[in-house]
Every structure is written in C-alpha cells, then in structure tokens.
Amino acid sequence: MSRKILVVDDEPNIVVPLQFLMEQNGHDVIVAQSGEEALEAVSKYNPALVLLDIMLPGIDGFEVCEIIKLNPEWKEIKIIFLTAKGRDVDIAKGMVLGADEYITKPFSNKQIVECVKKLLEE
Amino acid sequence: MKVKHKFDWFIIAYAGLTALIFVASVPLIWYQLSLPEQHLFKNILTRNAVYFLGGGFIILVGFGLIIEQMFRGYIFPIRKLSEEVELIYSANPSHRVGLDGSLDFLRLVEHINAGTDQFEALQNNVSKQIDTAMAELAKEKNILAAMMAELPEAILICNKEGQIILYNTQAKRFFNEQVVRHNGGFTVLDDGSRSPDYEEKRFLGIGRSIFELVDQNVIQHALDEMHVHLDRNEENVISSFVLTAKGNRLLRGRTVPVLTSSREFSGFIIIFSDITQGLRSEARAEFLLHSFQNRIRHSATSIKSAISIMQEYPEMSTERRIRLTDIIKNESTALGQLIQRDAEVALEQPKKEWPLVPVLAADLIDALRRKAADILDVTLSVENSEDGGWVSVDTYSMLLILLFMLERVVRNIGAKQFFCSFSRTDLFVHFDISWKGESVKLAQLREWESLELHIGKEGLPLYFKEVLDYHSAEVWPQHDPEMDDLSGLRLYLPVFKSPTSDTSRQAAVLPDSRPEFYNFDLFNQPGQTPDLDDCLLADLTFTVFDTETTGLDPGGGDRIISIGAVRIVKLQMLNEERFDHLINPERDIPAETTKIHGINIDMVRSKPGIESALPMFSQFVADTILVAHNAAFDMRMLQTCEEQTGIKFSNPVLDTLLLSAVIHPAHEQHNLKEISKRLGVDVVGRHTAIGDATTTAMLLLKMIPLLGNMGIYTLKEAREASQKTYYARLKF
The missing domain is CATH 3.30.450.20 (PAS domain)
Incomplete structure (x- = not known):
C-alpha cells in the first residue's frame, strides 16, 4: 500500500534515514523543514500521514497539528509526533491536540515502521 | 492674669476699701453724738483737717509700700520660683534658682539650691548607673545589629x-x-x-x-x-x-x-x-540541560536509525552507504563536542529559588472561586472533582495565572460563567477550566505568554510564561469531543508528593516579659489612621523640620534653599532616618542671609529645584505630625510652593515656640537658643536646617513630659494650649 507521507523535521540527519526507511516501505515521501513548509506541503500533496517534529523554526509542531486537525478537509490525516520532548506533559499536550501517536526520540526503525503501518491501515 | 496686674488690682482694692470704711464710719459716729458734741467734733475736724488727711494719706502710702515690698520680696519671686523648681526637677537638674527677693526668700532659695545640689548629685549617680547599664545594652544591641546587618x-x-x-x-x-x-x-x-x-x-x-x-x-x-x-x-x-x-x-x-x-x-x-541571580543561573542551567537532552536525543536517533538501515538493507547503493556513514560520523563528533562543552554546566543541579510551597489543589481552586467573583465578576462552579492532592506553588502568583486566564477568556471570548474541575495523574494535577463558547487557539496562548500578569489592580511585573516556567507548569487548550460547545483550558501543575516542607517555620511567640534588646512597644500601636487628636503625644510619630530660606519674607519672593528633618517615633529620635537636602531657589541668595546659614548660590546651583525636593519631603512626612520652631514661618514658606508643586501639607502641626510659652509663661524669651539653655539641650549645627531640626526635636522630647505635668497629654490638648498663648497671634 503506497501512501504519501510528509516528514517534518529541521534536522537533515534525522530526515535522511527516515526518508529512506519510508521509501523502502513503499511510501512516497515529501520533506518539510519548518511549520510553514509543512502546511504548504499538506495543502499541496494532501499526505495520508505526517511524521511531525515539535521544535521547528517558525510555527511549532503543536500548532501545525492544531491547524491540521481543526481543518475539516485535513482532519483525517494521521499525525505522529516524533520528538525529543519526552515529558509527560508534552505527550499529554500532543494527544489533546488530536495527534494519533507520540513517539519520543531516540526511536527504533521497527517502532516507527509498525506505527505508520498500523495508522495507515485504520 | 500676670502677677504685676494682680498687684495693681490689689492696691486699688485696698485703697478703695480703706476709703470706704473711713467714709462709712463718719456718719455712724456723727449720729451717735449730742448736738454740743457734734459741734465740738465738727470744730476739731475743721481745725485739724490737714493733719487728719495728711496722716491718713501717709498711713495709706506706708501700708501700700509695705505691701509692695511684701509682693516684691515674697509673692512675685514665689511664682517664678515654682517654674524654676519645676524646670530643675523635670528637665534640667543643672539649673539653679537665681532670683532676687526678701532675705527670707533668699534663704529659701539658698536651701532649695543646696537641695538641688544634692538632687543633682543623686541624679548624676543614678544617671551614671543607667549609663553603664545602657552601655552594656548598647553593646549587646550593636552585636545584634551587626549580626543582622551581616x-x-x-x-x-x-x-x-x-x-x-x-x-x-x-x-x-x-x-x-x-x-x-x-x-x-x-x-x-x-x-x-x-x-x-x-x-x-x-x-x-x-x-x-x-x-x-x-x-x-x-x-x-x-x-x-x-x-x-x-x-x-x-x-x-x-x-x-x-x-x-x-x-x-x-x-x-x-x-x-x-x-x-x-x-x-x-x-x-x-x-x-x-x-534574581539564583533564578538567572537556574534558568540558564535548565536551558542548557534541555538543549543538552534534545541534542543527545537527536544525535542518538540519527545514529541509531542510520545503523539499523545499514544492517537491514546491506544491498544499498555505495552512495547511500557513504551518506549514512557520514551521518553516524557527524553525529558522533557532535555528541563528543556537546559533552565537552556543555555537560558540566548543564548537569549542575539547579537551585530551586522560587518559593513553591505545598497547597491543597482544592484550596487553590476555592481561593480562585472567591477572587474570580470579587475581581472579575464571573461565576466559577467547581464540579465533581476527585482528590487533587497537593501541588507545589507560590499561591499568589499561581492565583494570578488562573485569574489571568479567566480574564483573557472573558475579554477575548466574552464568557461569564466557568466550570472548574481537577484531576490527578502520577505526575500532574490537571486544573480544567471550561466555558460555553469559542475555544482558545494556540496562537492566542502564545500571545498571552509574553504579557505581564496584571488583572485589575492586582498583578506582578512578571510574564505569564515566566511564572508558568518557574512552576514547571503548562497551560493547554482542552477540547471535549463529546461536548461540542464546551471549550476549555487545562493547567498542568506538578504533583507535590509529600506535604512536609524543608522551609517549615513556626510562629514566633513573644515572652511575657519585655524582649531583651529592642523596644517593641509599637506592637501595641493603635490603628494606622487613629483619631490623632486623642492620641497621646508620647505615642505619636513626629517629623521635626526646619527650613533655611533666602530671606524672611515668604510673601515677597523669598524661597526655601534647604530642608532638614528628623523623625521621632514613640519618644525616640531616629538618627538614621533624616531628610537633609539643599534646594536650588532659582534666584540669588542675599549675602546677609548667607552670613546666617552659610549657604551660597554655588552650593545649590546643581541641586534639584523645589518641584523635585518637595514631593520627596511630602513622602517623608506622610502620616506624621509636623513640628517646627516658629512653625508659622516654615509652614508659610511651604505654602508659597503650593502652586508651583501642587503639594499641600495637611498634617497636624505643633510649634515648639508656642509649647515653650505654654510651659514657661513667666519667661519672656522663647527663641531656640534660650529654650535650649533653659532645658539643658546642647545646640547642634545652629542655623543649618538639619541642625536646627535636630535641636528642635531634642527640645520637643524635653517638653513632652513637662506638658504632661501640666495635664497636657494629647495632641488636641497641646494644640489648644498652644492656641491660647500670646505667640499664637504671630503671623507672617
């Protein structure tokens, strides 16, 4: 099942392996490095899932999530937070905004592949 | 009535009475005589009229002179003697009676002065003992003061x-x-x-x-x-x-x-x-710790991901393999540098300076409910909350955070009715505030973060975000999908596990006897705005002041060039709390006045004008009784500045010149020098504002017990007695 996946992170060293991993699993990958770029990409490519970092230049990941989930056209898009912010309160905040999963760095490739697969099958 | 006038009236009454008795006795004798006797009596009177009248006059004058001598020798000096003796026993034991009078009176004076010598010696002895005890006390006080200062x-x-x-x-x-x-x-x-x-x-x-x-x-x-x-x-x-x-x-x-x-x-x-400093280093350490943690997580993720991919996909292109190897190499180098550079600082345990104390979540919400009704006029219903346990907060600033959130929702969304509940997880207590209406967006929350915490008249000059951070708290929009029209905000506050505090303090309980080093009589002070008139002089706070001026004509353009003031609280002159300022009069200072106070135009040219100095003085004297020597003049000087500065002094005023006249009506001199001599006060810095103010303050302290001897205890009594004196009519 090939679906479009948007990877949002400003760290190229994280994006490169992720992009390769998703491509190897048969997905089309679009990359954005800031909150603004992410929203543009959502509007342009309508991805099925977003791998979203929280600490981004400009609009942060929380706000990108809120905007996507409050838009009726986009609310079906699955969102996985991939973040170094591992505090309980950060996870709670992410989930309150409607994120589907919250994975803290460092994560394993297996964990992320399985999570993407599960969400896309729903 | 003055003694001299009393004497005059006495003489007139004496002469009148004698004449009346003489005139009244003539008809009485006349009608008791037979006709020949009347004739004889008339002849004797007519023939010797000159002798009778002359003798009568001589007797009258003689008696008058004797009475006058009696007055001069006994009555006049006794009145003065009474004042002088009172002076010796109340204010100045070194004073000696130096009055003139009859021999008997002089002998009395001699005995009184001898008694005074003994009294003074006794008092010196007692004073010496008191001084020794005071010196011991002062030593202990100084040790305490030094400890407190350190x-x-x-x-x-x-x-x-x-x-x-x-x-x-x-x-x-x-x-x-x-x-x-x-x-x-x-x-x-x-x-x-x-x-x-x-x-x-x-x-x-x-x-x-x-x-x-x-x-x-x-x-x-x-x-x-x-x-x-x-x-x-x-x-x-x-x-x-x-x-x-x-x-x-x-x-x-x-x-x-x-x-x-x-x-x-x-x-x-x-x-x-x-x-301030502690929080700065705490914030810096926390910042470093977070960035350190984030960097490690990023690098670990990249390295872990790259290695897994290389293991899982061994057939990948050389180009991709090199790219992944580079990632591993770069991230490992970055990690090494990070540890080298930041670890020591970042791992340093931050000091927790913000005073967070354990408070029951329920108590916090109860306080919020009351404050919200008082300040914001909104209703806050607390509903089905579980046991929220304890949270760690600075209650005042946390209440301001919650009030600030309510106030923003009222202002931006218009909600007036709120619901509040709290629940608890292992790490956080969630305070949920909800309302019917539009929700708060993240972008709005971001705006709030950079605003200062002010709600009506209450507030702190700290940012919303800053206070949240100090509490390790977060605020987040909350939306319940089952209740579409209900919006909310959730405050996450860290749970406080044990309600015992390491900064626990018990109440200080005063012993029955007086504390050892300090006079804490102010603990018994009546309210802050008591009816001053009925306050005892001994309980009042005075600002004793003096002004130096360019001349003596307030109405004719003379200006204030210096104000000096000292404070007296409960009969204690506070040498540490003085007001001593030179003022630029923005006009020349005549040479003849410079001769008196020693202030010339060069000394005041760089000083602030009256418009800057008077507001400060007004603050300094707030809520005290103003005292000055010849206050009419100083008050008039202050009055002339009213228009320019807009400052009006409405404090009650006492005048030591008038009080002196109340205490010693028989003395004619009531200038600062004379009163100081009379009351045994050393004059300091005469004709400087602060020097004269200090002297006046010392005089006031001597006068208060003397007024008490006359039954004058309260401010009202002192003011009324002052008004009755002759000098009260003195106006500038």
Missing part, C-alpha cells in the same frame, strides 16, 4: 497594622527610596486641592507602613494564608510570595507571624532574599 536576607518586623518596628541594612538596600511613578500633571481632589502626579520616592523607616513599600495585595494575601495556617493549628505557618523591588530585583518573601503569650496575632516578620 545577614544576606532583609528582615522587616511589623506590627499587625503593618507598621515597621525593626529593619536591617539589607532591607534598607532593597526598599529605601524606592521610586513609584505617576503620570504627569495634577489630579484635582474632592476637596478642591490638587494632588500632583510625579515620580515619588518611598522611604523605609521605623513606624512607617510596609504597605507604602510593598504591594498591599501581596502582603494581604500572605497574611490571609498565614491566618489559615494558624486557624488550622498547622506546624508550618510560613507564607511565601515573590515580588519585585528596587533595581528590578526579584525578591522571595517569607512571612512568619508573631504571637503574644496568649497566642494572639500581634505582628509578623518578613524575610526577603534576593533570588
């Missing part, structure tokens, strides 16, 4: 009305001459007077109110909290808060109640510590 914390002890009883050097550094800003121009008050809007300085001092220096709401909140602790008989009665002081210092205040031996609240101690 403390890094500022200590303020106040009575229950908030009047300061004791403060230390640090307190002076944090609070004295704190500047409070006002807008420009004037405000017209109800009584028509104008209140100037200016930048004013607040003074720290014994007997002054703590509320002039520190936001009353903050202290009131701490006191309320303290009373709750006391009512519940809790072991830890400390109440903490944070406020800003001079120089943008952030101070942590801890309030401890002082109880009487019967456990009645009689005052409080506030201990302030400067947490």
Whole structure:
C-alpha cells in the first residue's frame, strides 16, 4: 500500500534515514523543514500521514497539528509526533491536540515502521 | 492674669476699701453724738483737717509700700520660683534658682539650691548607673545589629497594622527610596486641592507602613494564608510570595507571624532574599540541560536509525552507504563536542529559588472561586472533582495565572460563567477550566505568554510564561469531543508528593516579659489612621523640620534653599532616618542671609529645584505630625510652593515656640537658643536646617513630659494650649 507521507523535521540527519526507511516501505515521501513548509506541503500533496517534529523554526509542531486537525478537509490525516520532548506533559499536550501517536526520540526503525503501518491501515 | 496686674488690682482694692470704711464710719459716729458734741467734733475736724488727711494719706502710702515690698520680696519671686523648681526637677537638674527677693526668700532659695545640689548629685549617680547599664545594652544591641546587618536576607518586623518596628541594612538596600511613578500633571481632589502626579520616592523607616513599600495585595494575601495556617493549628505557618523591588530585583518573601503569650496575632516578620541571580543561573542551567537532552536525543536517533538501515538493507547503493556513514560520523563528533562543552554546566543541579510551597489543589481552586467573583465578576462552579492532592506553588502568583486566564477568556471570548474541575495523574494535577463558547487557539496562548500578569489592580511585573516556567507548569487548550460547545483550558501543575516542607517555620511567640534588646512597644500601636487628636503625644510619630530660606519674607519672593528633618517615633529620635537636602531657589541668595546659614548660590546651583525636593519631603512626612520652631514661618514658606508643586501639607502641626510659652509663661524669651539653655539641650549645627531640626526635636522630647505635668497629654490638648498663648497671634 503506497501512501504519501510528509516528514517534518529541521534536522537533515534525522530526515535522511527516515526518508529512506519510508521509501523502502513503499511510501512516497515529501520533506518539510519548518511549520510553514509543512502546511504548504499538506495543502499541496494532501499526505495520508505526517511524521511531525515539535521544535521547528517558525510555527511549532503543536500548532501545525492544531491547524491540521481543526481543518475539516485535513482532519483525517494521521499525525505522529516524533520528538525529543519526552515529558509527560508534552505527550499529554500532543494527544489533546488530536495527534494519533507520540513517539519520543531516540526511536527504533521497527517502532516507527509498525506505527505508520498500523495508522495507515485504520 | 500676670502677677504685676494682680498687684495693681490689689492696691486699688485696698485703697478703695480703706476709703470706704473711713467714709462709712463718719456718719455712724456723727449720729451717735449730742448736738454740743457734734459741734465740738465738727470744730476739731475743721481745725485739724490737714493733719487728719495728711496722716491718713501717709498711713495709706506706708501700708501700700509695705505691701509692695511684701509682693516684691515674697509673692512675685514665689511664682517664678515654682517654674524654676519645676524646670530643675523635670528637665534640667543643672539649673539653679537665681532670683532676687526678701532675705527670707533668699534663704529659701539658698536651701532649695543646696537641695538641688544634692538632687543633682543623686541624679548624676543614678544617671551614671543607667549609663553603664545602657552601655552594656548598647553593646549587646550593636552585636545584634551587626549580626543582622551581616545577614544576606532583609528582615522587616511589623506590627499587625503593618507598621515597621525593626529593619536591617539589607532591607534598607532593597526598599529605601524606592521610586513609584505617576503620570504627569495634577489630579484635582474632592476637596478642591490638587494632588500632583510625579515620580515619588518611598522611604523605609521605623513606624512607617510596609504597605507604602510593598504591594498591599501581596502582603494581604500572605497574611490571609498565614491566618489559615494558624486557624488550622498547622506546624508550618510560613507564607511565601515573590515580588519585585528596587533595581528590578526579584525578591522571595517569607512571612512568619508573631504571637503574644496568649497566642494572639500581634505582628509578623518578613524575610526577603534576593533570588534574581539564583533564578538567572537556574534558568540558564535548565536551558542548557534541555538543549543538552534534545541534542543527545537527536544525535542518538540519527545514529541509531542510520545503523539499523545499514544492517537491514546491506544491498544499498555505495552512495547511500557513504551518506549514512557520514551521518553516524557527524553525529558522533557532535555528541563528543556537546559533552565537552556543555555537560558540566548543564548537569549542575539547579537551585530551586522560587518559593513553591505545598497547597491543597482544592484550596487553590476555592481561593480562585472567591477572587474570580470579587475581581472579575464571573461565576466559577467547581464540579465533581476527585482528590487533587497537593501541588507545589507560590499561591499568589499561581492565583494570578488562573485569574489571568479567566480574564483573557472573558475579554477575548466574552464568557461569564466557568466550570472548574481537577484531576490527578502520577505526575500532574490537571486544573480544567471550561466555558460555553469559542475555544482558545494556540496562537492566542502564545500571545498571552509574553504579557505581564496584571488583572485589575492586582498583578506582578512578571510574564505569564515566566511564572508558568518557574512552576514547571503548562497551560493547554482542552477540547471535549463529546461536548461540542464546551471549550476549555487545562493547567498542568506538578504533583507535590509529600506535604512536609524543608522551609517549615513556626510562629514566633513573644515572652511575657519585655524582649531583651529592642523596644517593641509599637506592637501595641493603635490603628494606622487613629483619631490623632486623642492620641497621646508620647505615642505619636513626629517629623521635626526646619527650613533655611533666602530671606524672611515668604510673601515677597523669598524661597526655601534647604530642608532638614528628623523623625521621632514613640519618644525616640531616629538618627538614621533624616531628610537633609539643599534646594536650588532659582534666584540669588542675599549675602546677609548667607552670613546666617552659610549657604551660597554655588552650593545649590546643581541641586534639584523645589518641584523635585518637595514631593520627596511630602513622602517623608506622610502620616506624621509636623513640628517646627516658629512653625508659622516654615509652614508659610511651604505654602508659597503650593502652586508651583501642587503639594499641600495637611498634617497636624505643633510649634515648639508656642509649647515653650505654654510651659514657661513667666519667661519672656522663647527663641531656640534660650529654650535650649533653659532645658539643658546642647545646640547642634545652629542655623543649618538639619541642625536646627535636630535641636528642635531634642527640645520637643524635653517638653513632652513637662506638658504632661501640666495635664497636657494629647495632641488636641497641646494644640489648644498652644492656641491660647500670646505667640499664637504671630503671623507672617
């Protein structure tokens, strides 16, 4: 099942392996490095899932999530937070905004592949 | 009535009475005589009229002279003697009676002076013993003062009305001459007077109110909290808060109640510590720790991901393999540098300076409900909340956070009715505030974060985000999918596991006997705005002042060039709390006046004008009784500045010149020099404003007991007695 996946992170060293991993699993990958770029990409490519970092230049990941989930056209898009912010309160905040999963760095490739697969099958 | 007048009236009455008796006796004798006898009597009288009248006159004059001598020798000096003896026993034991009079009177004076010698010797002996004891006491006080001065914390002890009883050097550094800003121009008050809007300085001092220096709401909140602790008989009665002081210092205040031996609240101690620097390093350490953690997580993710991919896909292209190897190499190098550079600082345990104390979640919400109704006029219903347990907060600033959120929702969304609940997880207590209507967006929350915490008249000069961060708290929009029209905000506060505090303090209980080193009589001071008229002079706070001027004609353009003042609180002159300022009169200073006060135009050219000095003076004298020698002149000088500065002095006024005339009506001289000599006061710095003010203050301290001997105890009695004296009619 090939679906479009948007990877949002400003760290190229994280994006490169992720992009390769998703491509190897048969997905089309679009990359954005800031909150603004992410929203543009959502509007342009309508991805099925977003791998979203929280600490981004400009609009942060929380706000990108809120905007996507409050838009009726986009609310079906699955969102996985991939973040170094591992505090309980950060996870709670992410989930309150409607994120589907919250994975803290460092994560394993297996964990992320399985999570993407599960969400896309729903 | 003056004694001289009494004597004149006595002589007139004496002569009149004698004449009356003589004239009345003539008809009585006449009608008892037979006709021949009457004839004979008439002849004798007619023939010897000259002798009779002459003899009568001589007897009259003789008696008059004898009586006058009696008055001069006994009556006149006795009146003065009474004043002088009172002077010796009440104010100046070195004074000796030096009056003239009859031999008997002089013998009496001799005996009195001999008795006075003995009295003085006895008093000197007692004084010496008192001095020795006082020196011991002073030594102990100095040790205590030195210890207090060395403390890094500022200590303020106040009575229950908030009047300061004791403060230390640090307190002076944090609070004295704190500047409070006002807008420009004037405000017209109800009584028509104008209140100037200016930048004013607040003074720290014994007997002054703590509320002039520190936001009353903050202290009131701490006191309320303290009373709750006391009512519940809790072991830890400390109440903490944070406020800003001079120089943008952030101070942590801890309030401890002082109880009487019967456990009645009689005052409080506030201990302030400067947490500005500590918080800065804490914030820096936390920042480094977070960035350190984030960097490690990023690098670990990249390395872990790259290695897994290389293992899982061994057939990948060389180009991709090199790219992944580069990632591993770069991230490993970055990690090494990060540890080298930041680890030591970042891992340093941050000091927790913000005074977070354990509070029951339910108590916090209850306080919020009351404040929301009072300040914002909104209703807050607390619903089906579970046991929220304890949270770790600075209650005042956390209440402001919650109020600020409500106020923003009221302002932006228009909600008036709120629902509140709280629940608890292992790590956080969630406070949910919800309302019917539009929700708050993240972008709005971001805007709030950079706003200062101000709600109506209450507030702190700290940012919303800053206070949240100090509490490790977060605020987040909350949406319940089952109730579409209900929006909310959730405050995450870290759970406080154990309600015991390491900064626990018990109430200070005063012993039955007086404290050893300090006079804490101010604990028993009546309210802050008592009916001053009925206050005892011994209980009042006085500002004794003097002005030096360019001349003696206030109405003719003479200006103030110096104001000096000292404070007296409960009969104690506070040498530390003085006001001594030169003022630029913006006109010339005549050479003849410079000869008197020694101030020339060069000395005042760079000094502030009256428009800057008078607001400061007005602050210095606030809530005290003004005292000056010949106050009519100084008050008139101040009055001439009213228009220019907009400042009106409406404090009650006492005049030592008039009080002296009340105490010693028989003496004609009441100038500063004469009274000082009479009352045994050493004149300091004559003709400087601060010198004359100090001398006047010492005179006032001598006069208060003398007034008491005359039955004059209260301010009203002193004022009324002053008004009756001759000098009260003196006007400038």
